[in-house]
Amino acid sequence: MQNALNGFMNGLSGADRTALERVALTVVALEGTDERAWAGHRQNEVHFSGSLVKLLAMYAAHTLRFFSRQLLLEQQPSSSDAFFLALSSDFDHQITTATPSTITAQHGSDATKIVPAYRTVLDPQLDATGRPIDVEFTFDYRTQLRGMLLQQQNPGAAASIHGVAFGFMNAKAGDDGFFRKPTQQGIWLAGDYLGQWTPVRIASTNDGQVAQATTAVDMARLVTRMFDGSLESGSPTDLVQMLLGGGRSWFHRELLWPNGGLSATHAKIGIGPLKPNSAGVVEKVVSEALKVHDNNRNLDFVVVWQNLKVPADPTRAELERVSRMVEATISGFQPTA
Structure with a gap:
């Protein structure tokens, strides 16, 4: 080829x-x-790539749901409140530690930009006793994901990105090898397409400092x-x-x-x-x-x-x-x- x-x-x-x-x-x-x-x-080459990079938000959301289902099986929390408490206890520190320093330098004092809005994204499915037995996306969050991906809507993108947060998205991209912190190359999404959150930028070949970028590879x-x-x-x-x-x-x-x-x-x-x-x-x-x-x-x-x-x-x-x-x-x- x-x-x-x-x-x-x-x-x-x-x-x-x-x-x-x-x-x-x-x-x-x-x-x-x-x-x-x-x-x-x-x-x-790292290029500003517009809405193509929204794929990282989609992946981050599904990964968060997967991790939450694993936690549910391992800890078997007794209620929705206990489930969300366990998520925060297990994940927040790890996410903050793995978040690229450029993001924590800009937003480190604001946890909403670093760790996911668990209750916005996730909907624990309860049995007759009120014990969580599965996890799905909330109806509203799934609607926003579909708006971002299927209707190409920026309001849906902003809501989807806010749900998983800059920190978790980009920490996961780094963990999976899709972004390399030392060289600042790979998939990077630290802007919400509406300017509601202050963007965090990296260097690109085609547009200088940008908040939505990727390499083709x-x-x-x-x-x-x-x-x-x-x-x-x-x-x-x-x-x-x-x-x-x-x-x-x-x-x-x-x-x-x-x-x-x-x-x-x-x-x-x-x-x-x-x-x-x-x-x-x-x-x-x-x-x-x-x-x-x-x-x-x-x-x-x-x-x-x-x-x-x-x-x-x-x-x-x-x-x-x-x-x-x-x-x-x-x-x-x-x-x-």
Whole structure:
């Protein structure tokens, strides 16, 4: 795949080269093997990526629910109040300790920005005696998650992020290897898309200091593990369901896919404004995380791309360049069997 991607990039010229040279891309083959084939272009660069990074809030919420279910089994609290007390007693110190120092420097005196709002996020399911026997999301919180992911709504994103807090989200990203504190590279989400909480920023290649950023390769790692079920969040069912609807893909919206070859079965799109350039012009960057099905060969891939710069919402012609980049890379994959 890497050879195919390199060959495609080397063959570009003119406007195609200008547009695609700065696009970051990672493609991972989901063939059943521990040594997954992958290819990338600018995949280790940290880019401001708009709403694509909301995937970290989704993962953090499901991980918190998974941890709370484990606590329920181990401690068997006698009531809802005892359950929430146990959560705070067991988790708060660990989360605070693991939170990146940039966040604690900004918000360390305000625990609401560091540790989750447990009662907002979690709804213990009680038996007839009032003893918790399971944990689900509260109705309101699940509604906000769906608003963030399915309706692409920033109010839903802000509520979802406030529920799991900057500290827990980014501590978990670091624990799982999706963010490296020494180099400040990986998936970073420390802004709520509405400016209700003071953002905490890291350096990016495309937009200076930003609060919502990722590398293509780290987002691809997260999404790949969502689909292979190896994340520390229990069953991947809910995570996968939140991304259903490949028709939301930029490529499907502009009728570039499906075209008999590739189709997106799951998608999370991103778009957001960059800071004004030296001429005062505000460009947007477009991004996407996909599960892609190769209909001709019955193969699946994770695709993450970002940093497509456009003056407004992306046009069919602008997206068609990226689709060709993705298609060329996938076509280079050779199954092991």
